[in-house]
Amino acid sequence: MTVFNERRYCIDDALSRRGFLGSAGLAFAALALPQRLQAESSANERTADKRTVRPFKRYSDLLETVKKRGYKPRVLGYAPDKSPIVGIKAGGDKLPAIFISAGSHSTEQAGVAAAVELIDKLETEHQVYVIPCRDPIGLNGYMYALSLSLGEEPKIESMEQMERLLRDKGEVLLDADGKLLVLIGEYGYANRGLYRKVEKGAKFLEPLKGRRLWFPSRYEDVPGSGLFERAYTQVVTPDSEVLHINRFHDTSWAPVEIRCTRGLMADIKPGLTFDLHEYGGDAFWFSARRQRTDEDEIWERRMAAEAARAVKASGAKVAPDDYSPGSFFSKLERGVFWLDPSQRGEGLNLADFAASKYGGAFTVETGMRQPFEHRVRTSMLTVQTAVRVFEERYR
Numbered sequence: 320m321t322v323f324n325e326r327r328y329c330i331d332d333a334l335s336r337r338g339f340l341g342s343a344g345l346a347f348a349a350l351a352l353p354q355r356l357q358a359e360s361s362a363n364e365r366t367a368d369k370r371t372v373r374p375f376k377r378y379s380d381l382l383e384t385v386k387k388r389g390y391k392p393r394v395l396g397y398a399p400d401k402s403p404i405v406g407i408k409a410g411g412d413k414l415p416a417i418f419i420s421a422g423s424h425s426t427e428q429a430g431v432a433a434a435v436e437l438i439d440k441l442e443t444e445h446q447v448y449v450i451p452c453r454d455p456i457g458l459n460g461y462m463y464a465l466s467l468s469l470g471e472e473p474k475i476e477s478m479e480q481m482e483r484l485l486r487d488k489g490e491v492l493l494d495a496d497g498k499l500l501v502l503i504g505e506y507g508y509a510n511r512g513l514y515r516k517v518e519k520g521a522k523f524l525e526p527l528k529g530r531r532l533w534f535p536s537r538y539e540d541v542p543g544s545g546l547f548e549r550a551y552t553q554v555v556t557p558d559s560e561v562l563h564i565n566r567f568h569d570t571s572w573a574p575v576e577i578r579c580t581r582g583l584m585a586d587i588k589p590g591l592t593f594d595l596h597e598y599g600g601d602a603f604w605f606s607a608r609r610q611r612t613d614e615d616e617i618w619e620r621r622m623a624a625e626a627a628r629a630v631k632a633s634g635a636k637v638a639p640d641d642y643s644p645g646s647f648f649s650k651l652e653r654g655v656f657w658l659d660p661s662q663r664g665e666g667l668n669l670a671d672f673a674a675s676k677y678g679g680a681f682t683v684e685t686g687m688r689q690p691f692e693h694r695v696r697t698s699m700l701t702v703q704t705a706v707r708v709f710e711e712r713y714r
């Protein structure tokens with residue numbers, strides 16, 4: 320059993336209690352009635368499983384879709400480009416609440432689409448809160464990220480052109496071993512991911528301390544995450560470590576996206592949390608978290624077992640018996656792993672944080688080499704099945 324150090328779940332109380340986040344719960348409560356009326360009025364738009372689910376091209380498309388379906392997103396805060404980071408309330412009135420989030424890694428768009436679909440496809444009496452995209456800039460793509468420093472989106476069609484532009488417009492911080500990193504304005508721009516690829520404390524990272532950097536998506540066989548379609552956000556910590564947006568949940572220094580998420584969580588105290596991700600393979604797996612009490616852990620195991628069973632029964636390809644996502648995972652059953660953040664290091668991600676403070680938590684990983692819609696359905700099925708078990712607990 321993982322024993323968490325108390326210090327590790329200290330959250331920034333000043334922000335969550337006094338700031339805009341403190342009022343989020345009240346705002347949600349006030350919204351409940353009109354929101355449902357709006358939702359009913361647009362019931363036709365939401366006819367069951369007929370709609371085709373595609374990756375969102377831009378964050379504004381996501382916001383538009385949510386509004387068209389009759390939901391009023393609540394602004395939790397603003398990303399550095401002033402994009403609103405939103406939460407949407409769905410489900411019923413029953414507690415404990417369920418929290419669903421996605422999009423901290425911008426190349427993993429089936430998770431984002433699934434989170435949006437679940438807003439009205441997750442049938443439960445429990446309150447449901449969804450932050451469908453934790454990284455609006457990343458979703459908008461690499462040219463968009465570049466526009467934040469250049470003033471406009473450059474027209475670039477190849478990696479070569481892009482690298483030329485970075486060298487031309489930026490202050491070169493690193494240009495070695497195929498890795499290019501430049502500083503333009505407030506932000507870093509790289510040609511590839513630097514997470515775990517550069518040394519913590521490296522001198523060339525100093526100008527980027529506390530800032531973010533982006534590198535472009537470049538999958539050739541993953542529609543929606545092709546060349547430049549997404550900007551993958553990485554963050555250079557104050558002690559010069561390159562991390563990403565699904566970290567920092569237990570640190571007082573944290574980018575705004577994380578502060579929005581944990582502020583909402585402080586308000587709703589979710590009994591069950593899902594973070595919808597993807598990975599570069601073609602099979603499905605997900606990770607569970609050790610719980611604070613035996614009772615919670617029994618239910619975590621039950622939810623995990625039922626969700627795994629449902630996904631297998633759906634015919635989806637599940638990770639093979641001998642698959643391991645990494646050294647800090649231990650197998651619970653085929654396709655399901657415990658994740659131990661104390662072995663991984665780098666602090667707590669969203670699901671780690673949820674488990675350390677609130678209750679049940681899962682990180683879902685669909686395989687990006689499967690068709691998009693199939694990944695969305697598998698992600699949704701995992702959540703829907705676990706929620707049914709969660710409901711049994713509170714019946």
Ligand SMILES: [Zn+2]
Nearest residue numbers: 424427596597
């Ligand atoms: Zn991810």
